[in-house]
């Protein structure tokens with residue numbers, strides 16, 4: 001049996017292919033456990049709040065529950081028939097694969113670990129998500145990035161001085177790092193310092209976009225690459241205080257190397273940690289390639305940090321309020337700064353560009369919503385080139401609602417993952433403490449019974465009062481379904497930065513262009529992050545005023 005689950009670089013579990021057996025128990029559960037929220041029942045809010053404390057009292061449910069071993073687990077043959085190289089779903093999106101797996105195996109299943117990989121339980125029931133996430137305790141565990149951990153802890157411990165970083169670390173070590181980084185990367189006051197710089201990159205990007213259009217005003221097939229470059233350049237500004245030069249026409253050898261190495265690392269992670277691989281038992285060529293790729297990346301990033309340190313020493317800032325993220329981290333220590341920058345380049349590029357793609361696509365498909373957004377933007381940016389400032393960006397409710405709704409329909413990750421923080425019972429089965437549970441949130445985000453009119457792009461569902469009147473409200477949705485940036489103490493450390501980047505890019509794009517989409521439905525391919533499989537040939541017609 002092969003559990004072909006993995007973890008995205010942002011910590012999310014990806015399901016690619018795996019082995020299944022359909023049992024009677026599972027079929028019964030399909031009927032009994034796949035409960036939908038009755039229409040009209042209101043939940044507290046569409047976004048979950050962490051519990052104040054975790055109840056560790058013994059659970060009487062446990063005694064009567066079915067043993068863990070009984071959770072339906074697919075057989076290799078059954079699985080390959082559907083999802084293998086000759087199966088119907090061989091090129092399926094993660095969404096399609098998740099839907100099909102639930103159809104075949106029910107709302108809970110177990111991917112049994114193989115070749116040193118741990119088991120993963122996959123559930124599609126929001127009450128399970130809540131149970132698991134509320135059990136996480138002070139040090140939430142999210143395992144699964146084995147090759148990443150190996151590189152830092154075993155292959156190059158001398159580079160990392162014991163730091164595993166937020167993506168890879170667990171327990172007290174994770175907590176120590178998070179305590180250092182939280183007040184720096186999650187603080188609105190610091191994020192605001194970057195509006196100018198992020199906008200500068202976005203404006204440069206707009207010049208490039210302008211020149212990329214063909215005679216039909218459509219963007220080229222490789223526009224996704226350009227979006228990635230925009231995200232990488234912006235990340236350089238945010239965490240390395242550096243203009244990497246990724247958007248330059250003439251690329252330095254170092255920059256093209258950085259782009260290619262980052263791409264290779266993502267693809268190798270996918271091969272080793274998501275697809276079935278024996279590397280934990282027997283080192284494979286892909287494993288050695290990943291180690292070499294990470295070494296090269298390490299040296300490039302380390303040299304960027306050294307340059308930044310020299311710059312800072314030459315021009316020390318008197319006012320500590322204006323210190324950048326990197327400067328603040330360096331004040332704590334160099335290793336923390338280094339590892340956070342490296343993690344941000346891994347976790348903050350494809351995710352942000354994928355999120356922006358989804359929102360732009362939804363707006364392109366819904367011209368009247370786009371026009372409504374443009375009306376809001378005209379207030380803030382009377383002219384297309386009006387610079388964005390923290391002051392101007394204070395009041396953009398419709399933009400933020402559009403981003404939320406875009407992330408609902410096209411989230412960069414397919415769901416969240418967490419190790420059970422205590423023994424739990426999910427859908428009548430025992431889940432021992434420590435087992436990794438993956439949550440099929442994307443499927444529910446697009447499903448009637450959870451979201452009303454789920455296939456429609458309705459930003460108004462995220463607005464309250466008059467702005468949301470007459471529209472379905474996201475407040476009615478179970479609060480553990482929509483968690484695009486995760487949950488609680490272990491949620492995405494880059495969420496504020498990512499939101500800032502997306503807000504600025506989308507503002508600029510929509511203020512300047514009427515965006516249209518003339519092709520079929522946007523699809524994502526199975527990868528670490530939901531990456532568009534279509535050519536992103538948006539049509540961009542300059543707006544008159």
Ligand code: HEM
Pocket residue numbers: 010011012142166167178343344345347348349351352355411412413415416417483484485486487488489490491492493494495497498
């Ligand atoms: C739209 C963009 C993004 C999305 C949708 C996203 C989503 C996520 C999700 C779902 C998680 C797992 C959270 C959990 O387990 O509760 C996560 C973790 C993480 N993300 Fe993001 N992310 C985005 C952008 C970024 C950016 C820009 C950065 C870096 C600046 C970043 C850095 C990280 C890191 C380091 C973690 C691990 C946090 C920890 O375990 O403590 N992400 N992200």
